Amino acid sequence: MKKFIIGMLVSNQSGVLTRISGMFGRRGFNIDSLVVGVTEHPEFSRMTITMTGEDYDRDQIIKQLEKLHDVYEVREMLADEIVSRELVLIKVAADRKTRQEIMTAANVFRSKIVDFSTDSLLIEMTGESSKLEAFIELMKDYGIIELCRTGVVSLDRGATCLKNK
Amino acid sequence: MTGADIIIETLIEQGTEVVFGYPGGQAINIYDAIYKRADRIKHVLTAHEQGAAHAADGYARASGKVGVVIATSGPGATNLVTGIANAYLDSIPVVAITGNVPCSLIGRDSFQEVDIVGITMPIVKHNYCVKDVTKLADTIREAFKIAKEGRPGPVLIDVPKDVQIADIPFENKPILPEKPDPIVSETDLNAAIEMINASKRPYIYCGGGVVSKDAGKEVEELAELIDAPVGFSMMGLAAIPHSNPRALGMIGMHGKYSAIKIKSKSDLIIALGVRFSDRATGNKNAYMPNAKILHIDIDPAELDKNINSTLGIVGNVKSVIAAINKRLEKTERPYWQNEIENIKALERTIPEHKSDMLTPYKVVDTVAAAAKPTTPIATDVGQHQMWVAQRYPFEGARTLISSGGLGTMGFGLGAAIGACMATNERTVLFTGDGSFGMNLNELATAVSQKLPIVIVLMNNGVLGMVRQWQTMFFNKHYSQTTLERKTDFVKLAEAFGAKGMRANTPSELEECVKKAFASDGPVVIDCYIDKDERVLPMIPPGGTMDDLVVE
Ligand SMILES: Cc1ncc(C[n+]2csc(CCOP(=O)(O)OP(=O)(O)O)c2C)c(N)n1
Numbered sequence: 001m002k003k004f005i006i007g008m009l010v011s012n013q014s015g016v017l018t019r020i021s022g023m024f025g026r027r028g029f030n031i032d033s034l035v036v037g038v039t040e041h042p043e044f045s046r047m048t049i050t051m052t053g054e055d056y057d058r059d060q061i062i063k064q065l066e067k068l069h070d071v072y073e074v075r076e077m078l079a080d081e082i083v084s085r086e087l088v089l090i091k092v093a094a095d096r097k098t099r100q101e102i103m104t105a106a107n108v109f110r111s112k113i114v115d116f117s118t119d120s121l122l123i124e125m126t127g128e129s130s131k132l133e134a135f136i137e138l139m140k141d142y143g144i145i146e147l148c149r150t151g152v153v154s155l156d157r158g159a160t161c162l163k164n165k
Numbered sequence: 166m167t168g169a170d171i172i173i174e175t176l177i178e179q180g181t182e183v184v185f186g187y188p189g190g191q192a193i194n195i196y197d198a199i200y201k202r203a204d205r206i207k208h209v210l211t212a213h214e215q216g217a218a219h220a221a222d223g224y225a226r227a228s229g230k231v232g233v234v235i236a237t238s239g240p241g242a243t244n245l246v247t248g249i250a251n252a253y254l255d256s257i258p259v260v261a262i263t264g265n266v267p268c269s270l271i272g273r274d275s276f277q278e279v280d281i282v283g284i285t286m287p288i289v290k291h292n293y294c295v296k297d298v299t300k301l302a303d304t305i306r307e308a309f310k311i312a313k314e315g316r317p318g319p320v321l322i323d324v325p326k327d328v329q330i331a332d333i334p335f336e337n338k339p340i341l342p343e344k345p346d347p348i349v350s351e352t353d354l355n356a357a358i359e360m361i362n363a364s365k366r367p368y369i370y371c372g373g374g375v376v377s378k379d380a381g382k383e384v385e386e387l388a389e390l391i392d393a394p395v396g397f398s399m400m401g402l403a404a405i406p407h408s409n410p411r412a413l414g415m416i417g418m419h420g421k422y423s424a425i426k427i428k429s430k431s432d433l434i435i436a437l438g439v440r441f442s443d444r445a446t447g448n449k450n451a452y453m454p455n456a457k458i459l460h461i462d463i464d465p466a467e468l469d470k471n472i473n474s475t476l477g478i479v480g481n482v483k484s485v486i487a488a489i490n491k492r493l494e495k496t497e498r499p500y501w502q503n504e505i506e507n508i509k510a511l512e513r514t515i516p517e518h519k520s521d522m523l524t525p526y527k528v529v530d531t532v533a534a535a536a537k538p539t540t541p542i543a544t545d546v547g548q549h550q551m552w553v554a555q556r557y558p559f560e561g562a563r564t565l566i567s568s569g570g571l572g573t574m575g576f577g578l579g580a581a582i583g584a585c586m587a588t589n590e591r592t593v594l595f596t597g598d599g600s601f602g603m604n605l606n607e608l609a610t611a612v613s614q615k616l617p618i619v620i621v622l623m624n625n626g627v628l629g630m631v632r633q634w635q636t637m638f639f640n641k642h643y644s645q646t647t648l649e650r651k652t653d654f655v656k657l658a659e660a661f662g663a664k665g666m667r668a669n670t671p672s673e674l675e676e677c678v679k680k681a682f683a684s685d686g687p688v689v690i691d692c693y694i695d696k697d698e699r700v701l702p703m704i705p706p707g708g709t710m711d712d713l714v715v716e
């Protein structure tokens with residue numbers, strides 16, 4: 001099993017997300033994350049999908065996506081040609097005794113404390129998913145109250161880009 | 166012009182001559198627009214929206230044009246669902262138009278409101294809910310383009326009532342050009358030629374894509390050039406004439422012995438417009454381990470989806486084969502022809518089961534003798550369908566109208582109505598007592614339209630296909646497959662205003678068929694056949710050639 005990242009431009013209309021996620025469900029494709037947002041062009045939204053599977057799964061996903069009328073461009077994004085980022089908001093239990101330690105860890109991971117209360121800290125962190133996961137693992141010891149991850153977004157390095165056909 | 170008028174004007178602009186459908190509250194404006202244009206477009210009122218959807222599908226299969234169906238919101242729209250799925254699985258170009266509640270009422274569980282766009286999303290090529298009347302005409306134009314181009318399929322357009330009422334100017338536009346066919350590289354063509362030239366035992370495997378792209382002539386030419394036999398999936402059956410001696414017949418679960426056996430000896434499968442469905446391939450892990458596979462299809466997602474090919478080419482089968490043919494030199498393969506002849510000879514020694522009663526093959530043969538090469542042959546789903554697929558000598562492309570991918574019992578009568586209207590030819594429907602029971606209400610439509618449809622009912626008193634599996638795999642536990650109905654199909658036909666006849670013996674059937682083929686409107690011939698007749702040969706599900714059951 002390998003991890004794949006797929007980038008795509010889709011039409012910025014209601015129902016497009018349903019169409020795409022519905023197709024994944026129907027064909028039994030398993031995806032790890034799906035992020036969608038508007039782009040510099042009002043007609044298009046951009047999606048980044050991460051998935052775990054074999055080459056066959058990746059090829060089928062891309063080919064089936066290409067057939068959807070709302071999908072303008074879709075391709076695999078190779079890890080060493082792109083920058084990928086994910087953001088997590090994580091609320092950790094923190095009292096007088098543990099607060100300083102958590103803040104130090106947060107600092108080492110270059111994350112930000114965005115809210116502070118007597119018994120918790122809310123931390124924002126951006127980075128590659130592996131870094132987020134390491135930090136989340138670390139925070140388990142202190143007690144994670146809740147957390148929320150955005151899923152991965154990716155762009156090609158250099159001048160390459162996902163152009164509308 | 167109102168949105169409703171625009172819908173019908175755009176359909177006419179797109180070349181639509183016939184629409185099938187059923188009115189209702191949220192489609193009443195559309196029906197008013199039809200009323201005003203009765204001289205320019207024909208509407209066929211069916212008994213049920215499912216029948217209308219199958220009719221549009223049958224119309225498209227027989228004519229190669231886009232079939233159009235109209236229904237109202239809610240139950241009208243949901244009644245289309247099976248028909249849309251059927252068209253989707255067989256890649257048939259259909260445009261479905263549904264009315265819906267006004268935009269202001271959408272999402273409030275209003276009377277007869279369903280989210281038909283959401284419901285049909287997984288069974289359409291694309292669908293729309295048009296909430297802006299200025300986009301209505303262009304959406305319909307785009308829907309036709311999408312339905313036809315590349316790998317065809319159904320498209321649904323949902324039109325809320327306020328959009329049907331809104332009034333804006335309308336202008337006709339030229340038909341949108343279809344997406345150009347994918348360009349095939351010289352490298353791929355040369356690789357294909359090399360594979361073919363290196364093959365000692367090439368075998369052409371022909372699917373629905375060949376019918377859909379009208380590529381029969383090119384396939385015949387290829388077979389001639391490389392001295393190869395041609396086998397078919399059910400969807401590809403009528404792609405080249407049965408009278409061509411290279412045509413072997415159907416392969417797959419209920420394929421012909423020779424077609425399957427010869428394929429198993431081949432070292433190169435040239436797969437044209439097929440999707441290697443499980444019914445056609447059996448156990449895909451043991452599929453032709455020693456053969457190379459050259460797969461040509463317009464849909465890139467079909468390459469390596471079910472079966473890995475040695476070489477896959479994305480393209481229109483018609484132009485790709487034409488390009489290959491141009492580069493090929495005629496080659497004879499006498500040793501291969503020899504093997505083929507031997508297998509065919511062996512097949513002839515398999516005794517055909519004889520009976521004084523009506524056997525299924527006798528029914529098919531009798532009808533075939535009366536029909537023309539151009540007669541559309543519709544079927545329902547079950548044993549009778551397989552007997553027709555195995556036995557009927559299809560001569561013309563688009564003469565077989567049968568539900569392949571979805572296997573929809575109840576498809577046949579609606580589809581026969583559509584095919585009959587598309588071709589203006591006397592049309593035959595082979596149906597079973599189970600299937601006919603599902604949608605026989607469309608007899609009313611066939612009568613009101615005065616359609617010359619010969620309905621050949623293979624009446625075995627059972628859900629024969631399921632019963633056959635129960636016989637073979639479930640210790641004859643005939644759970645819910647014995648119909649024990651008392652339906653009198655002759656009286657039933659007469660009650661609908663059609664003709665009814667009954668045949669118990671071969672000679673009675675001949676008599677009935679003669680009369681039926683001289684009648685004007687629809688005729689039902691109730692043919693009694695034995696409930697224990699089986700469809701053979703059979704490769705059990707997931708099996709291989711080695712598991713073939715012949716008798
Ligand atoms: C709508 C639908 N329901 C159920 C089935 C499952 N099924 C496949 S064949 C068959 C029996 C068909 O009976 P009949 O039409 O009498 O044909 P026969 O096999 O007897 O020739 C059934 C129930 C189906 N294909 N379609």
Ligand SMILES: [Mg+2]
Binds near residue numbers: 597627628
């Ligand atoms: Mg039956």
